[in-house]
Amino acid sequence: QLSKRLARVGELVPEQSRLADIGSDHAYLPVALVLQKKVAFAVAGEVVSGPFEAAKKQVQKNGLNNQITVRLADGLDAVEEADKITAVTICGMGGVLIRDILEAGWTNQRLQGNERLVLQPNIGEKPLRDWLTVHGYTIIDEDILEENNKIYEIIVACRQEVRVAYSEKERLFGPVLLKKQSSIFQKKWQGELKQRETILAQLAKASGDQQVRIQQIEKEITEIKEVLSNES
Ligand code: SAM
Structure with a gap:
């Protein structure tokens, strides 16, 4: 059973994606999405050995070794060209760390630029939106939710032909969240x-x-x- 936060992230991953979940911890998200048959293949990346072992156990326990590859790697270094990744999830970290992972992946070309990004920063959404804007991403959806007295934002982005120049205000509040104005x-x-x-x-x-x-x-x-x- 996924948390409300991760379940919502999962809903925003396109059907039949080839997913890379970076900072996967127990690999709960890729395991759930493969069990739902929403995703046929996933990479679960972890940089710390404890969570990496936990992810491997979780995948093994569910008999998903053929569909989910768990790799011990820093950020998007977990992704290989042959994986043909189409969606990347990075959740449960600060926005600045997510930005740094994207920046490193951009620089060493682990990130191709055509993947759907589903990002869930715990704080620091503004620097993350700054990075997305500078790198030509369009924020195609956003959500905000509350779980256990914490408020989480989710940002969905991809690169499109027409570049959008977000204002400082949109980058602070979120262009989609600003329009939705939810409670x-x-x-x-x-x-x-x-x-x-x-x-x-x-x-x-x-x-x-x-x-x-x-x-x-x-x-x-x-x-x-x-x-x-x-x-x-
Ligand atoms: N994504 C899960 C979630 O949202 O519930 C786990 C979030 S957990 C708080 C953050 C995880 O990211 C930790 O397991 C941590 O080891 C991992 N992490 C932090 N920096 C990372 C990096 N540069 N590359 C890969 N994993 C990283």
């Missing part, structure tokens, strides 16, 4: 607003010149308020 999205940004207001109050009391930082936070607060009141 979880509102909840997330109400929390982010509170956090910034607390920081602002602390900065006002702090000694030294905090003007630049104060201005930045005030700008963000105005932006969040605008988005929450739908004035944008």
Whole structure:
């Protein structure tokens, strides 16, 4: 039984993909998708030996050795050309780490650029969207959900002929999430607003010149308020 978070990621993987799940831990996602017959072949990549062993056990236990290859490798180094990967999932890590994995894969050409990316950063969505924008990806779908009192975002991206230039605001809030304005999205940004207001109050009391930082936070607060009141 997948968590709500991973189940939603799985729904966003296209039917009959050849999947690479990077940072797979117990390989729960590829195992579930192969058992569902949604995916016929998957690579589960792990850089740490404990989770790598756990992934191998999980695949073996389910009798899926023929469909799922578990590799001990850093990021997209787990992918080989012969795998003919069409979708990549990278979930449950910070957005900056996901970005660095994509960047390394881009540089050493493990990432071909034609794969569907389904990414689930725990934090740091903005730097991840920055990377996707710079590398010509279109964000074709996004979702936001809550599980065990945590809010997660999922970003689905692929490269299309027409390049989209996302604004700073779209890269912060998510172009699709901004349009959907779901109740979880509102909840997330109400929390982010509170956090910034607390920081602002602390900065006002702090000694030294905090003007630049104060201005930045005030700008963000105005932006969040605008988005929450739908004035944008
Ligand atoms: N993807 C699973 C999920 O969403 O539930 C597991 C998330 S777990 C918190 C993150 C996993 O990514 C860990 O098992 C960690 O060892 C692995 N990881 C971190 N950096 C990695 C890298 N550069 N390459 C491969 N795996 C990595």
